Amino acid sequence: MPALIPTDHYATITWLGVVPDRAAGLKAVPREVLALGFDGPEGEDHGGLTRPSCSRVLSQYPRDTVIRNTRQLCVMSAEELTAIAAAMGVDALDPSYMSATVVIEGIADFTHVPPSSRLQAASGATIVVDMENRPCMLPAREIEADMPGVGKAIKGAAKGRRGVTAWVEREGVFTLGERLRLHIPD
Numbered sequence: 001m002p003a004l005i006p007t008d009h010y011a012t013i014t015w016l017g018v019v020p021d022r023a024a025g026l027k028a029v030p031r032e033v034l035a036l037g038f039d040g041p042e043g044e045d046h047g048g049l050t051r052p053s054c055s056r057v058l059s060q061y062p063r064d065t066v067i068r069n070t071r072q073l074c075v076m077s078a079e080e081l082t083a084i085a086a087a088m089g090v091d092a093l094d095p096s097y098m099s100a101t102v103v104i105e106g107i108a109d110f111t112h113v114p115p116s117s118r119l120q121a122a123s124g125a126t127i128v129v130d131m132e133n134r135p136c137m138l139p140a141r142e143i144e145a146d147m148p149g150v151g152k153a154i155k156g157a158a159k160g161r162r163g164v165t166a167w168v169e170r171e172g173v174f175t176l177g178e179r180l181r182l183h184i185p186d
Helices: 078-088 138-146 151-158
Strands: 004-018 029-031 033-037 050-052 066-068 073-077 102-105 118-121 126-132 164-170 172-175 179-185
Touching: 004 033, 004 172, 073 078, 073 126, 078 102, 078 151, 118 164, 118 172, 138 151
Parallel strands: 073 102
Antiparallel strands: 004 029, 004 102, 004 179, 033 172, 050 066, 073 164, 118 126, 118 179, 126 164
């Protein structure tokens, strides 16, 4: 019996991007196509099969312990980006400020889909949801650079709306405008 159930919930990809160099800045660069390998999206500095542990897993590992990379992508919903912008008092919030890799539209309360859910393209390219991407102050620097006085509001505004971290389960390509189907654990 399958452990994952295809749902009737679909989302459309409305934005794609990569963070090419985290040391230079966390602002993502938009893309029309995203090539997904087992080590993550091509050109994404958060990619790799492994990564150093961070604040998300300090209860399990000392900082900088080499672990499996389940944070290859940051997936957000257009609906939640709109809600974050409203909570910050701005008209819109560019996904690049949030280091987003994929922005989708069409799945309500996307940040709270169950861990281990899949988003699958018709081609079979599939990513796996790891966990909620908790709000942090790192995007504040990118926002503040373009909208002085606004960046500090991001952490509170993004609580429960920051999207999810994810990793590539099946290689392939995601394209702007493409539909993804949600599969959830049984």
